[in-house]
Amino acid sequence: MRILTCLKQVPERDSRYKLNQDGSGILEEDLVFETNESDLYALEESLRLREAFGGEVAALSLGPDRVSKVLRNALAMGADRAIHLKDEAFERGDARGTAQAIAAAIGPDAFDLVLTGVQSEDMAYAQTGAVLAQVLGWPCATIVMEIAYEAETRGIQVKRELESNVFERVELPLPAVLTIQSGSHPIRYATLRGIMQAKKKEYRVLTAKDLGLSPETVGEVAAKVRHHRLLVPEKKKQTVMIEGGAEDAARTLMDKLVNEIGVI
């Protein structure tokens, strides 16, 4: 089975954000970036499918130089090769632009499955996978928890998460796009051996020109939405922040819960 796994690089979860002067973006200088968590689950599922059925796993990421960290890590975890879509023309695109670039990189008949995470932790549009499926003309299942492949029919059955502890099982033919929910299987760590082997694996950098894409079809120009500014959210509640060391804070809190709120 030939699988493409799409991974996005996002700021670390505990990041503190500073806005630029006009509020149109964040300052990247002090940020540390990591791989989007649900994309790592997608990679884990991809590696498991390859281990069970053979084939290859290619890891793809779109972004500036810094995303090589995501791809090197994917190679170290076990991906066979890396595709880095790197071009100023791709920047600030929406899901459609990103999907166009990925679809162009896929080309004809190269993969049976594309796996990616349910959503990114930074912009959280939760669209790239499903839009990519539409661009490719492939079927898609989102929010997938389990994948079962049937070699005879060349179809897959997946378990999808619905809301409130309800699930559904659906069947779809290959090639297909799946977006993977967190929690499917524990994410493996890169081993020292994996890190050493990663250095010898294929790492391709592709620009818009390499993919035959004109800049007007990807990136900010092609986006169907316009980003205005970022804002620090207003608090919904008047939060009483309890100061002091652990012991004092704990005493103050318990005192309020017992005497003021009366819930304990």
Added chain:
Amino acid sequence: MEGRIIILGEHREGRLKKTSWEAIGLGRKLSAELGKEVCLALVGSEIDGLAREVSGRSGLEVVVLSNDYCRHYTPEAYCEALAEFAGTEHPYLVLLGHTYQTMDFAPRLAAMLDRGLIPNCVDYRCEAGQLVWVRQVFNGKLNLEVSPKGEPPCLVSLQQGAFPASEEDLGAPPQVVRRRIGVAEGALRRKLLEVMEAVQTRVDLSQAEIIVAGGRGLGSKEKFQLILDLAEALGAGVGASRPVTDGGWLPKEHQIGSSGQTVTPRLYIACGISGAIQHLVGMSNSGCIVAINKDPYAPIFQVADYGIVGDVFQVVPKLIEIAREIRS
């Protein structure tokens, strides 16, 4: 009838979801503000009763889109039906609740229509006749203002609970329009095999007066014991955010949030939980919310009544000690 606001309703077992009533509430408000007509579209078969009921209550025209493949939800049948409808209707705006079903089909529908989808919006403002939507980004730490670009319609999904639901029953005469939508069977590749309710959960947190919940900040299954100890000392139920159940530190039935349980205890103590949107929708209506987290910028503090910025491993043992003192 060009340029209407279309609300796409989501229904399950003959009932319209609460999030769709919230979309109706906003749709009617926008209709008044923008001077646009508004209607509700439902995809499905044998839903005339529901359509009449919703139309009567909301006073909206309800358009029922159906074909032979719409009895159960599949993204392809829905997208085909809705793309054809939007193609003849030329709406100004398409509004829908941000649900798992929306996440499954709406991006595809937007791509079919070659339009944008602004998901999970929590607020909006009208600027020179143009709607600017507010949505949460960077794990809920920042808000982003977004507007559609290019020709309408834009698709906009609303965060569950972010807008008040239309609750008043207008008792209007039902206006239901039925439209058959042609879908080629070959277009339907994804097939539904079964819907499974999770095993009847043994952990019912809906009746708990106090819930102590732990998150990623606990770090491991062993260290999560601290949460169990605090819950025991307070006589509380035990909840968890997604990373805890993903990591197998606690069974999935303890998960609170959009894919787990929704709870409203009198007291909710969130320990080491950053407050992802998916978690907040499951607990933000609790009576009193206490958050203990080392990250002062964690979104959980946006909904907390009391907050302690600190290490759960320092603060929680003290709470356990004091709770035991009080109980004895």
